Every structure is written in structure tokens, then in C-alpha cells.
Amino acid sequence: MITRNLSALAQALAGKEISSVELTQLYLDRIARLNPQLNAFITVDAEKSLAQARAADQRLAAGKGCPLTGIPFAQKDIFCAKGWRTTCGSKMLGNFTSPYDATVIAKFDAAGAVNIGKTNMDEFAMGSSNESSFFGPVKNPWDISRVPGGSSGGSAAAVAALLAPAATGTDTGGSIRQPAALCNLTGLKPTYGVVSRYGMIAFASSLDQAGPMARSAEDCALMLNAMAGFDERDSTSLDRPTEDYCAELRTDVGNKPLAGLKIGLPREFFGEGCTPEVMQLVEAALAEYRKLGAETVDISLPNMKLSVPAYYVIAPAEASSNLSRFDGVRYGYRAPNYSDLNDMYSKSRAQGFGAEVKRRILIGAYVLSHGYYDAYYLQAQRIRRLIANDFVAAFKQCDVIMGPTSPSTAFKLGEKAADPVQMYLSDIYTIAVNLAGLPGMSIPCGLAQGLPAGLQLIGDYFDEARLLNVAHRYQQVTGWHLQHPAELA
Numbered sequence: 415m416i417t418r419n420l421s422a423l424a425q426a427l428a429g430k431e432i433s434s435v436e437l438t439q440l441y442l443d444r445i446a447r448l449n450p451q452l453n454a455f456i457t458v459d460a461e462k463s464l465a466q467a468r469a470a471d472q473r474l475a476a477g478k479g480c481p482l483t484g485i486p487f488a489q490k491d492i493f494c495a496k497g498w499r500t501t502c503g504s505k506m507l508g509n510f511t512s513p514y515d516a517t518v519i520a521k522f523d524a525a526g527a528v529n530i531g532k533t534n535m536d537e538f539a540m541g542s543s544n545e546s547s548f549f550g551p552v553k554n555p556w557d558i559s560r561v562p563g564g565s566s567g568g569s570a571a572a573v574a575a576l577l578a579p580a581a582t583g584t585d586t587g588g589s590i591r592q593p594a595a596l597c598n599l600t601g602l603k604p605t606y607g608v609v610s611r612y613g614m615i616a617f618a619s620s621l622d623q624a625g626p627m628a629r630s631a632e633d634c635a636l637m638l639n640a641m642a643g644f645d646e647r648d649s650t651s652l653d654r655p656t657e658d659y660c661a662e663l664r665t666d667v668g669n670k671p672l673a674g675l676k677i678g679l680p681r682e683f684f685g686e687g688c689t690p691e692v693m694q695l696v697e698a699a700l701a702e703y704r705k706l707g708a709e710t711v712d713i714s715l716p717n718m719k720l721s722v723p724a725y726y727v728i729a730p731a732e733a734s735s736n737l738s739r740f741d742g743v744r745y746g747y748r749a750p751n752y753s754d755l756n757d758m759y760s761k762s763r764a765q766g767f768g769a770e771v772k773r774r775i776l777i778g779a780y781v782l783s784h785g786y787y788d789a790y791y792l793q794a795q796r797i798r799r800l801i802a803n804d805f806v807a808a809f810k811q812c813d814v815i816m817g818p819t820s821p822s823t824a825f826k827l828g829e830k831a832a833d834p835v836q837m838y839l840s841d842i843y844t845i846a847v848n849l850a851g852l853p854g855m856s857i858p859c860g861l862a863q864g865l866p867a868g869l870q871l872i873g874d875y876f877d878e879a880r881l882l883n884v885a886h887r888y889q890q891v892t893g894w895h896l897q898h899p900a901e902l903a
């Protein structure tokens with residue numbers, strides 16, 4: 415049962431092969447057994463999950479179910495969920511119980527899905543390894559001496575270890591795609607504005623976007639159907655006609671399903687920087703795509719190399735502003751001893767935030783300060799535009815862009831923790847996509863020494879349906895996405 419995809423689970427529920435309560439209990443039991451080793455969840459609340467499962471069973475019995483009704487999903491702890499502790503991986507919110515639902519959570523609730531727990535993450539989503547979480551690092555189920563990637567590492571580890579059928583993640587610079595790559599999952603970061611950010615704790619508001627992390631493109635499409643849509647409570651949410659992301663997946667297209675598709679291969683993704691074992695698997699995946707009828711064309715994204723430096727100005731700038739709300743006054747952590755109001759602010763923030771978050775706040779305040787704004791922040795915004803223009807030019811030559819998701823497979827816990835720049839380089843292939851606001855995916859493309867590698871697919875604006883279809887056609891003829899790590903003892 416636990417290796418079934420979402421539509422098979424929906425069928426099992428509809429056919430009364432299993433109830434939602436039984437299915438939820440199955441996952442809760444696995445979490446109880448395996449989470450102590452993996453640390454994928456920050457909060458599990460069996461009572462709450464089972465209550466939702468009971469409601470789902472009633473809804474199914476009444477014939478009012480929809481595709482996700484009764485299916486458990488793990489929710490990244492960046493989403494406010496009413497009545498649930500919502501920490502964002504930080505001591506600052508360690509005692510915070512959300513009084514309201516994020517739109518993403520409300521949409522899963524409305525679909526009748528079960529929240530199986532809140533997943534561990536890098537503190538305020540800042541990181542690529544999950545080591546910055548106040549609640550301790552997450553272990554990669556493929557090798558527990560290694561990181562699962564970040565910041566959505568808890569979601570990735572939970573799905574890879576079959577502690578949940580699928581999960582939500584958020585991606586500011588790669589946090590859905592990179593952990594998906596390191597844990598053998600399929601993950602999608604939608605076009606900026608497709609999924610509401612309301613109730614999703616803000617890191618860098620102009621880059622943050624939520625999306626699905628699952629075991630196949632088909633599962634991601636089903637989840638995106640539930641997650642996407644205009645939300646008047648998010649001023650950057652886009653009012654567009656709703657799409658059925660599964661529609662294209664259902665069509666039968668013969669043995670050259672991707673005939674006519676042009677895949678752009680940016681020179682900058684295929685030069686130095688990527689380990690040979692990942693590159694070999696990416697090349698093999700591209701060969702598979704050619705067999706499916708696609709054609710590859712060489713392209714260039716000349717400003718790609720500026721994406722990491724531009725991101726590490728813009729993201730901290732926005733974070734320094736967003737995180738100013740955590741002042742110990744209204745909610746969150748407050749230092750126990752202080753002399754006056756200013757002392758209360760500074761002690762609460764000094765004690766409540768971890769080292770990486772403080773580093774970003776300092777950088778952000780610096781680049782926004784008078785005298786440095788023009789030299790750093792404005793310059794970074796100009797680079798951001800150049801990068802977006804590079805993609806506009808590239809999509810005149812091709813339909814999708816492909817390359818590696820992450821330069822290496824999962825690295826050892828602690829390996830990059832002392833060197834922030836090495837850590838920041840984990841996202842060299844993913845960050846430009848966020849700066850441009852484009853949709854991006856990672857799909858499993860093989861194992862190197864037993865560790866998963868990811869192929870990245872980048873689409874033009876609002877081309878999620880095409881990306882999902884292109885991923886799905888590969889998954890119909892390959893089995894990498896069906897591989898699971900060995901069961902933990």
C-alpha cells in the first residue's frame with residue numbers, strides 16, 4: 415500500500431480496500447518507528463490527523479470525495495496550519511501555534527486531504543542541507559550519514575522513506591528541486607504567483623513559491639491541481655484561468671510522444687562545476703529524451719554565473735525586512751530576562767535566531783543601508799533583469815531547458831556546514847530560475863554509488879503542464895523514480 419501512487423491510493427480508498435483512518439494509521443506507525451532516526455518531522459499530532467481521516471471517510475462514504483480525499487500529506491513547517499505548532503524550523507517560533515491556515519493548507523483541507531505532520535526544514539528556509547534547523551538535522555534515507563538537501567529536507571526525507579505519500583515544499587532558490595534530487599523525488603517549483611503565499615512564512619517574498627514533492631510527475635500534477643489558483647489575500651497571486659495539470663498526461667501519444675520538442679542545453683550547465691557522476695546520469699537521461707522524439711539544441715544563458723551573487727544580495731535584503739516582525743512582542747520567542755524594551759528586542763532576537771539567519775539579516779541590512787544600496791542592492795536587481803532576459807531569449811530557441819539540478823549527490827552531514835559559500839554553491843543550477851520567476855522541476859535520473867541524482871527541467875512562464883508532461887513521458891519509459899532506499903532497520 416505505502417508504495418502506491420496518489421491515484422492508486424485514491425482508488426483503494428474509493429473501492430473501500432482501505433479506509434483513510436487505516437491508511438493514516440499506517441503512516442503514523444511508520445513515522446513513530448522511523449522518524450527518530452530521520453528527524454523528518456518537527457510536529458506529529460496523531461489525534462488531529464486521525465480526526466481529519468475520519469471526516470474524509472465520511473465524505474468518501476457520502477460519495478463526495480475528490481482526488482485527494484483521505485490521502486495523508488506531509489506539510490512543510492513553513493505553512494501556518496490552524497491549531498498546529500508552526501515553527502519554520504526556528505526557536506523563534508518554537509512555541510507558536512497558528513491561529514489560521516495558509517491558503518495551501520486550506521486547499522488541502524478543502525480537498526479532504528489528511529495532514530500527517532509538519533516537516534523539518536532549514537531555519538526560515540535558509541539552507542541547502544537542513545542543518546540550520548533549530549530542531550536538528552534531517553538524515554537522508556538513502557544514507558543516514560548524509561544530508562537530504564534543503565530547505566525542504568524534512569519533506570523530501572519523509573516521502574523518500576515512505577513516511578508520507580507526498581509532501582509540500584517551498585523553493586526560494588532551489589529548496590524543492592535540490593532536496594528532490596538528493597532524495598530521488600519529483601519536485602516542482604511553479605511559476606511565481608501560481609500558488610498563493612498567504613500564510614507561508616516569508617523568507618524572500620519576490621522569490622518564494624510553494625510546490626509539490628512526490629514520487630512522480632503524475633502525483634505532482636494531482637497536487638498542483640489542488641494547490642494552484644488565484645488568492646485575493648496574496649497581492650502577488652495571479653488571476654488566471656484554472657488549468658487541469660493532469661489533462662495532457664492522460665492522452666495516449668504513441669512511441670514518439672515528444673516528437674517536435676526542442677530541449678535547450680545551456681552551455682553554462684554543462685561546463686565545470688558538476689561532478690562527473692551526476693553529469694553522466696544527466697547525459698543518459700538526455701539520450702532517453704532523444705529516443706522519445708525530442709531534439710536537443712545548444713543554448714547559452716550568459717549571465718548565469720551572476721545568479722548566486724545576485725541572489726545572496728536580494729534574498730538576504732528581503733529576509734532582513736521580513737524577519738523584522740519577530741521582535742518578541744506579539745508572538746514567538748521572548749527572552750526571559752531583559753532590562754528595557756530595546757534590550758528585550760535584542761535579547762529575544764539574539765536568542766531566538768540561529769547563526770545562518772543572523773548572517774542573512776546582517777547581510778540584508780547592510781546591502782539595503784544608505785550608501786550601499788546603489789552599489790549592491792540596485793546592482794543585484796539589474797543583474798536579476800539580465801538573467802530573466804537570458805531566459806526570454808533562450809525560450810525563443812527551445813521549449814524546455816534541461817541540465818543537472820544539483821552539482822553533486824547528497825553530501826555528508828557536516829561536510830559544508832562550516833563554509834557558507836560552499837553551501838551556497840549547492841544551488842548554482844536552481845537559483846536563476848527563481849530570480850526569473852520561471853517554473854522548474856527536478857526528476858530522478860539515476861543512482862551514482864547508490865545515491866540519487868536529479869535532472870532539472872525549466873519551462874517558460876506558466877508552462878507547468880508542459881513540464882509535467884515532459885517529465886511524465888520519461889517516467890513512463892524509465893524506472894528511476896520508482897527506486898526506494900533500503901528499508902531502515
Ligand code: GLN
Nearest residue numbers: 539540541586587588589
Ligand atoms: N539554499 C538557498 C538558500 O539558502 C535556497 C533556499 C530555499 O530555496 N528556501 O537561500
